Amino acid sequence: MALNQVIIMGRITRDLEIKQTPSGAAVLSFTVAVDRYSKNEEKAADFINCVAWNKTAEFISKYFGKGRMIAVTGNLHTRNYEDKNGVKHYVTEVWVDSADFTGEPRNENNGAYSGGTAQGYNYPPAGSNAPQTGSQTANQGNPNGYPSPYMYAPPREQPAQPSGGMEDFEVFSEDGVPF
Numbered sequence: 001m002a003l004n005q006v007i008i009m010g011r012i013t014r015d016l017e018i019k020q021t022p023s024g025a026a027v028l029s030f031t032v033a034v035d036r037y038s039k040n041e042e043k044a045a046d047f048i049n050c051v052a053w054n055k056t057a058e059f060i061s062k063y064f065g066k067g068r069m070i071a072v073t074g075n076l077h078t079r080n081y082e083d084k085n086g087v088k089h090y091v092t093e094v095w096v097d098s099a100d101f102t103g104e105p106r107n108e109n110n111g112a113y114s115g116g117t118a119q120g121y122n123y124p125p126a127g128s129n130a131p132q133t134g135s136q137t138a139n140q141g142n143p144n145g146y147p148s149p150y151m152y153a154p155p156r157e158q159p160a161q162p163s164g165g166m167e168d169f170e171v172f173s174e175d176g177v178p179f
Contacts, residue, residue, distance in 0.1 A: 006094045008048055009071040009102060010034035018061040028057035029093075032070060050074070052096040060099050071100040 010032040018028045030052075033045045050072060052060050064070050074096040082088050 004075045005073070006076050007071070007073045008032055008034050008094065009069065010045075010048070012064055012066055012068050012070055013047060015066045016061045016064065018057055026054050026057040028052045028061055030060070032072065049091070049093040050096050051077075051093050052099065056096055056099060060096070063101070064099070069102040069104045071102050072096045073098050073100075 013031040013033050016028060016030055018026055021027055028051070030050050032048050032050055034048060035043060035045050037043055052072075060070070072094065074094045076092065077095050078090065078092050080088055080090045
């Protein structure tokens with residue numbers, strides 16, 4: 001038995017362009033920037049090539065855009081080809097089975113995330129004593145100048161605490177349990 005499953009979450013690094021194969025299948029190639037930390041706590045990013053087909057490709061091109069956070073699951077595929085100079089190239093990419101939203105707010109520009117201020121999440125002005133977030137850290141610690149996948153993430157909301165005591169819970173009997 002073999003297992004080939006990939007799950008990644010990061011930001012799309014360029015504008016999306018859906019294409020058609022000669023047989024009419026929709027195909028979308030894109031790159032996802034995924035943050036990682038080295039042993040000495042230095043931040044870096046991996047840029048992972050992804051390929052989506054048919055309905056999945058159409059879904060991603062419709063609801064996501066450059067800079068938008070995306071979560072994808074799929075399989076790792078390798079292939080090789082020879083260029084016009086006879087040089088052999090090896091390619092590793094994720095063939096996307098599904099794509100999911102990450103809870104990031106969406107703006108009106110084709111799903112692309114706009115940075116700066118996002119639907120009520122205001123970032124501190126430059127020069128303030130507040131920790132740097134948002135566009136202030138856009139190119140820091142990233143060798144290729146792409147935005148960090150987590151730089152615009154809104155603050156997490158705390159789950160609501162129950163207001164009452166045990167009377168808020170329904171009591172079940174074991175008579176109706178099927179196992």
